[in-house]
Amino acid sequence: MPRLTIDGREIEVPAGTTVIQAAEKLGIFIPRYCYHPGLSIAGNCRICLVEVEKFPKLQIACNMPVADGMVVHTKSENAEDGRRAVLEFLLANHPLDCPVCDQSGECDLQNFYMNFGLYDPRFREQKNKKKKAVELGPHVMLDQERCILCSRCVRFTDEITKTGEFGIFNRGDRAELGLYPGEVLDNPYATNVVDICPVGALTERDFRFKARVWYLSSAPTVCNGCSQGCNIDLHFLPDRPHLNDGARVVRVKPRYNAEVNEWWLCDEGRFGFGWVDRGRLGAVRGPKTNGAEATWETALAAISEAISGASDGARVGVIASTQLTCEELFLVREIFRKSLGARVTASVPERPGSSDDFLVKADKTPNTRGATLLGLMGSDDAEAIVNDALAGELDVLWIFEHDAIDLFGEEKARKLPEKLRLLVFSGTNESATADLAHWVLPTAAYVEKDGTFVNHHGRLQRVGPAFPPFGDSREDWRVLMDLARMLDLPLEWRGPREVFRALAEAEAPFGDLTYDKIGSDGVAIAPAEEAAAP
């Protein structure tokens, strides 16, 4: 393996590594615009110029293969002057409309100017005029004047989606980014171009003028839009309800995970977060007794009483959801199936959604594989439980998350409350099923709680709370543990972290894992090829 020196520090890297990659391994950041590790090398922006001994000219680090004995300087006067020059060229025709640019605050023209520029600008000419605020499609807005023509987006649509929408037309400083006239950028991964655009040329229409990025908080989590489990960062406004129509979630950005989604995210997932702030269940609803408002305490008391009152555990049914975390599914299993002998399943007759051979999976829930590992798939099924309930064989039915009308049809669903002593619905959002239930328990969105999901490929991944549960909603795990207490089934765990440890001890695939060991990248715990049971 070649051994080279960068800024006086030695490193050995595999042959074929480029200088920019080797530097990164040493923690030395070389600025870049056109370079993106997920795309081919374009070498056009020239900002990554470094000095390589024995080379008369500065070299671009993104295309420079390492060689044994190579000596690289990224901070020499020569290299710094080269970067300064390149930056001044890049900014020459840039409109500098930062005050009205959504990229401001996360713009690499701003960042690199502060870190590598700081020159006195000499450009006094009329700047090139190009098109501004061009709607490329439902989600992406183009500003040709801000574009530095790095071609990342062109390469993304050529190499990743292979849809080829983008082109750079004309030449010289008349060159401009655009789509073929009349075309629309609406491929299923289109908005990734906003993420990879290093400047404010491509921005998100949904985010347009919503908030300055420095007001945003960020929390790492996993997308629950399908069983792929793409890693994401949730960007939210914790304390500025006057912005974004009061919604906390502002936008979602893909978070790099080599094993799951690399740098990318589908638009379906990206724009599938409206439910976190809209149509939420914010308060417990139940039969009014003595004019008192329903509370968590009255609800859980009534529910535990009904469960205890059932003549037989088998007259209690639970239709769990693969939207629940592994910890919650484990609690459902331990409390209802193990302790009470209730009928429990997470299998529901859900129609598969659209899918492709890249990231989008047909299973639109995040944790089917987790439910499978916990034995909650296929062992019973929701349809049978509902039919038995309608036949009068159940006293209590608890439906987690699912819309019974959607799954079982209007006719069956509407009969459920009459046939059951108690129909409980717990979920995050309003639904027709919620209106049928005797008790409605508002639960936390997964971005409001701790836990784990196992994706389609058998990878165990952490989710964590970005912000507290909405309104009076509570995390499912908390609800389940409270219920267990009221049922006199004391559980010694204090929270998801401990539930997980118990789960891991009980279920071999989870082995000796802990939250710390799972880390931010997740761990493969089951073979990738084994398809999750439907």
Place this chain on the structure above:
Amino acid sequence: MKLEELDGRAAEIIARYEYPKAAMLPLLWLVQENQGWISPEAETWVGKTLGVARSHVREVVTFYNMYHTAPVGRRELRVCTSLPCLLRGSGEVMRRIRDELGIEPGETTADGAVTLTEVECLCACEMSPMGQLDEAFTGPLDDGAMDTLLRTAREAPETSTPLPEPEPYISTDGPILSTRFKNVEGTWFDEYVADGGYRAAEKALKTMTPEEVIQEVTNANLRGLGGAGFPTGRKWSFVPKNSEKPVFLVANADEGEPGTFKDRYLMERDPHALIEGMIISAFAIGSHKGYVYIRGEYFRSAKRLQRAIDEAHAKGWLGKDVQGTGFDLDIVIHRGAGAYICGEETALLTSIEGGKGFPKLKPPFPAISGLFRCPTIVNNVESLCCVPFILRNGAERFAAIGTETQGGTRLFCVSGHVVRPGVYEASVSVTLRSLIEDAAGGVRNGKKLKAVIPGGISAKVLTADQIDVAMDFNALMEAGSMAGSGGVIVMDETTCMVEALDSASRFFADESCGQCSPCREGTGWIHRILKRVGAGNGRLEELDDLLAIAGDMEGKTICVFADAAAWPVQSYITKFRDEFEDFIRSGRAIGKREADACPA
């Protein structure tokens, strides 16, 4: 006509190439020849035919400036206003054409007769000031020639009389490259063979190994005559032996450096010399497929070379089993479409591959991974044309004609303020003074010499007292300039250096491919400053800005275009600083009659 009717022709064109996408430029030409312009429907058809996204077809259409993105007149009149033509009065020519046609560049006359296009150098500076009506070059455009041109331009192309053939001075007495230039209509197969043609190829193929050929060319001290001067034999030796991939030989006939007009004469008057040179070179590097990349404006060169290629095929010098030797070689002509940058060897390759003329990142170098990612050698037409002479007469003979570091002769192109602009073959040891004074008859109208660009517009300018320099690569480099493409642009004492630099900077701003940020932004920036200075709105301190911006562009880009754009700025301002300062101080402006006092 319907585009689908072109499907058959398209299939034939695609079959010439290794990949369908490479047929991009020829298919666009096909469309334009049939429909007059490239419509959106045509872009869709080309994209579908080649399996390329429409966006990328449009990228190509808008990159090359010979493709029309809107309907044009029955005829197109291109008028050159680059430096060599500017020196000989293209400003006045353009003014008269605009006045008489009543349109601005980019517009079409109301009757749809003619579209006027202002173009950068067409590399016909021997006839400057010049223009091109459809395919025909015409010049020098004195009053009489202008009358004829303007009359013809309005005539229907089918029935109009051809423009008179320009008659500039062209060397015909050799010793190496111009011996058959007396054949104005072209030297065809029989005449070429009668003059000793194809004997060198026969010798190479039948009696020599590729290594021996490379050695012979190395011994001859032949250096690349496109501009860089890299030793040709050494370049050939970089091709990996026993490459599993096919090896390509590409002749660079994208003659584009302002002030250069030699390759056109080689292709039009002695095309078999190029073919023979390519046969020998291909044999030396183990190539069985050659491309000739001819600039789009050289319509006649492409036609004549194609005729010669067809002859060579018929006579068994191309195709399978050349002359029974078992060696195969096919040559395909690929026409450019109006982009100077395609003369840069890797941009040329990208252009053959069907893309915008973007230079490729190095490493890898073309000899390892070039055209279609296969080992590729790109040689200039003139270099290739020297090869038959070397094999026929021996490396020693060729080397002896030149200097210690460079063998042979060059076709020097002398333009600008000389008595007799033209092509002059001379040993590379000839001095710049001798070329100007002896060959080209000295500075015209009895004026004094002010400055000379010795190797095309990219070369640094030399002052009148620097012309006692030999014209070989090393000598000119030592003199602080470069031999480049051999284009000698002569400027007399009446030349306004601000105007000259403004013109040069417009050329680079127009022709930058726009790939690398320093070049894309720098060329435009410099041109805008110079335009402002030229309009009388400059400031003294901006001369230093110009020098600094030029310095910032140097050595930071994929190819050397940015450097070439920087050198004129640096050399003009440094060597003629007083004139620039005086221009700014006086508040004069380019092109105003009262500014005739420029230079002071």
